[in-house]
Amino acid sequence: MIPLRAQWVTVAVLLAGTIATMVALGRHGKILKTQGCHRILDLELAPTKAKAQKVVNDWKKAGLVEHALEDIRFDYAFIALYSTTLALLAFIGAQMLTGFLARVGPALGWSMWLAGALDVVENVGMTIELRGRPAIAPLVCAAAGVKWLLVIIGVIDGLIVVGGIVFALFRR
Secondary structure (H helix, E strand, O other): OOOHHHHHHHHHHHHHHHHHHHHHHHHHOOOOOOHOOHHHHHHOOOOOOHHHHHHHHHHHHHOOOHHHHHHHHHHHHHHHHHHHHHHHHHHHHHHHHHHHHHHOOOHHHHHHHHHHHHHHHHHHHHHHHHOOHHHHHHHHHHHHHHHHHHHHHHHHHHHHHHHHHHHHHHHH
């Protein structure tokens, strides 16, 4: 097993990379909203062909389709970073905590990589939509919805794990 100290160092490095990539993606994608009237999230969660087509059409009018595709390509690095960061936090929680979080930690950890896989499905689907096939919108929306649910659970778990460990350290 990897020593706990090494796991924490890994989480710290991954978290720094995750935050830096998130900031960079936010800056890069800002133009999609300011000039194209939609965030990338609007395409992710477009539940119908018509709603996806509206986003794509608005980006086409603004000349932003290639920019959106670039944003999606950049997102693949973010997927690897956030999913692994959240997975490791869940695995660490399973080792260090007791009770419910310890029991569900391994399943939560693996589910973070499932969220990452769903994010890849979402990105491939959005690429297909941007290349002229918005009928895939319900699949993209479903993958994004499940991904977001898992990520929210993972973030909450990660915050609880870090909080629980900090609390335990101060109790000593």
